Amino acid sequence: MNTSSLDKRSTIISIGIIGTMFFTFGFISWVNAILIPYFKIACELTNLESYLVAFAFYISYLLMSMPSSYLLKRVGYKRGITIGFWIMAAGALCFVPAAYGRTYGLFLVGLFTLGSGLAVLQTVANLYITLIGEQERAAQRISIMGICNKGAGILAPLVFSWAILRPSDKVLFKEIPLMDEVLRAATLDALIMRVALPYFVVAIVLFAIGLFVNYSPLPEIAQKDEKTDTARSSVLQFPNLVLGAIGIFLHVGTQVITVDTIINYADSMGISLLEAKSLPSYVLTATIVGYLFGILLIPRVVSQKRMLQIASVTGLILALLVCTVQHPVHWLALHMDISIWFLCLIGVPNALIWAGIWPLALAGLGSHAKQGAALLIMGLCGNAIMPMIYGAIADHSSVRTAYWVLVPCFMYIVFYAFKGYQFKYWRKD
Known part of the structure; x- marks a missing residue:
């Protein structure tokens, strides 16, 4: 149909x-x-x-x-x-x-x-x-x-x-x-x-x-047959797509790290599993707030590309705050370090990054769009690999030091949001 x-x-x-x-x-x-x-x-x-x-x-x-x-x-x-x-x-x-x-x-x-x-x-x-x-x-x-x-x-x-x-x-x-x-x-x-x-x-x-x-x-x-685009034979010949897939890989990695590690991070501060069990829900609540921002502001107030730039910079700032700022706070009946709340807030910009990268990565692909979308979906394996990197660092240093892995991830997303999506050819003829 x-x-x-x-x-x-x-x-x-x-x-x-x-x-x-x-x-x-x-x-x-x-x-x-x-x-x-x-x-x-x-x-x-x-x-x-x-x-x-x-x-x-x-x-x-x-x-x-x-x-x-x-x-x-x-x-x-x-x-x-x-x-x-x-x-x-x-x-x-x-x-x-x-x-x-x-x-x-x-x-x-x-x-x-x-x-x-x-x-x-x-x-x-x-x-x-x-x-x-x-x-x-x-x-x-x-x-x-x-x-x-x-x-x-x-x-x-x-x-x-x-x-x-x-x-x-x-x-x-x-x-x-x-x-x-x-x-x-x-x-x-x-x-x-x-x-x-x-x-x-x-x-x-x-x-x-x-x-x-x-x-x-x-x-x-029921999808119509598309004419083959012979200008470029492979999706790997589109830099905006390949760089975008790397961005998706790093983005979903930051997302799963913030949700799946926050309870262990709280445990390192002496907060029990029973007390910390709601923390992943706080991260995801922040993510829903980010989605609502997107629904309300894009494109009426700000373009999708500009929102990606704002979100990527905000994510980088919050990641740096997680790694560098320490101060005890008492909020929502929990006595924890403020870095945990910065970790929760990363959910807001993370909600806007996926939707921002996707159209920029697929732009100009023509009949290669389906293969390009498959490549972006494969970037979801960042959910598998990035937590392993985090866990290895945590075992050899500390669970907080391991959050430094978020910083280069967001730095790359900032690069893609401002510059990387503009690359249409690997080299000029």
Whole structure:
């Protein structure tokens, strides 16, 4: 079906279904913020080992993006969505035997499988939400989807922590290192078993959503054949795209670092997991505020390109403040260093960077636009690699010193926002 021919009712239903997908993306992705510190305790991991959670989950975007495109070409977009949800359900089910054996490697297999299903869904969802409805309102729809995604991210750590944490855990976590080997093993086994039931429920829900989509009125996308642009044979010949993909890689890396490390950072200050469990939600709340700024200000008040420049500079300033400023503050019933709140505020500019890089990177690609978009999606593997770099630095220095990794990331994004997007050829003839 040609999506431009949909009536208003069908369009609203389709947007609602895609919104459910974006909500699911957010819930499954951002629950890692709780899994990382929880696995660190229950599986007795180093910082670097604990961030394998993010690595296993997000590296699937690099490895599975191309296979996903072939799958979608073979079975269609709607059927591909169903399969994507069912792949995710299989990944969630892996958590059950992993919990019974307290096998960290099997947890990572489950996370990779979850990420693989998401790679299929992400490939479809961004295309759908762009094509469904009026083209001039596509940016508005994308912002709404972003709010669905981050809104789920706010709920995920809170819901999951409610499901697996107990009021007595604050004392228990301090006692575990003092226990003898037998008691410690039994205690850790009991802790890790808490994730089995929640992920079993998640698996059922994901399977049910896939079944619902399969029988829903969501239309197939009928795309017109495009003429081949013979001027340049590869997307790698477009500097604005390649430099933009690097920008996406670094941008999503900064985003996942701020969310997935903030609880461990609070722990380094003596703040327990039970007290810090809301911090990832604060980062994502700041991100939603950034989306709202974008909806209200672009393009009425400021152009998208100018907003990217403002956001990148703001992100750089906040990253420097995280690394250099220390001062105790008491806010929202929490007594913490002000650097944690600077880390939360990075969510505001981060909300505006993705939407700013995307159109600049795809400008001038013509018939290469689909391949270019796939390259940008592959940049999401920054979510996997950047936390590992952070974790390695944290193990060899401190969790705060490791935040210096954010500074060069934002410096590069500043470069791209002001200069990098202008490069249309690698060299002048």
